[in-house]
Amino acid sequence: MEDSLILKNIGKHISLDKQEALYFLSLLKEKKVCKKETILKADEVCREIYFVQSGTLRAYYTDKAGKESTIMFAVADWWVTDMFCFINKKPAMLNIEALEDSFILQLSKEDLDKLYLKIPKFEKFFRIIMQNAYIREQLRIIENLSLTAEERYYIFLEKYPQVAKQVKLKQIASYLGITPEFLSMIRSNKNKVIS
Structure with a gap:
């Protein structure tokens, strides 16, 4: 398993010794995901959190009329799940699909709970991950309420340049x-202003 990316991700917030790292890695399941494959479907119980080793994923909500709203993108070195449903073992509200061939690592809720008991510092790691996600979403809501679409687009480009290069215009609009x-x-x- 190519594990250096995920261990670097973990190392941003906590330090692991060799035994802790090996135990953590033993809980992960590797999965190759083909472009357009859905790894989580709305109404299925959300049992896993995913780490993107390579590729790009999109989490989106579909309303009753069939309109899709993109909630988040996940590129290499990012975590993604339907967090409320994952934590509470509820049917997912979101779909998560691969936008290109991707390689992910899966961690089940049961294994996450084991990890917390065996290596308590992982509670700190996932608390930081969830805090950062909450902050990101709060700022996004405030931007949606206070900024023009044009301003939001430029902020998106500035914050997520790698995502902007990898996803379709339709998905960014969503x-x-x-x-x-x-x-x-x-x-x-924008192009007229630049020329």
């Missing part, structure tokens, strides 16, 4: 809560 046509207009206006 994340920003605007139509693809309106996003195309914003982009063409």
Whole structure:
């Protein structure tokens, strides 16, 4: 298993000795995911959190009319799940799909609970991950309430340049809560300003 990326990710917030790292790695399941494959479907019980080793995933919500709203993207070195449903072992509200061939590591809720008991410092790690996710979403809500679509797009490009290069315009528009046509207009206006 190519584990250096995930151990570097963990190492940003906690230090592991060799035995702790080996135990942690033993709990992970590797999975190759093909482009357009769904790894979590709405209404299925969410049992796992995923770490992206390579590729790009998208978590999205589908309303009753069939309209998709992108909640988040996950590229290499990012974690993703339907957090409320994962923590509470509830049916998922979100779908998570691969936007390209991807390689992920899965950690089940049961194994996460074992990890907390065996290596308590992992509670600190996942607390930090969840705090950061909460902060990111709070800022996103405030931006949606206070900024124009154009301003939100430029902030998205600044914060997530690697995501912007890897996903379709339609999916970025969905994340920003605007139509693809309106996003195309914003982009063409930006190009006019640059020329």
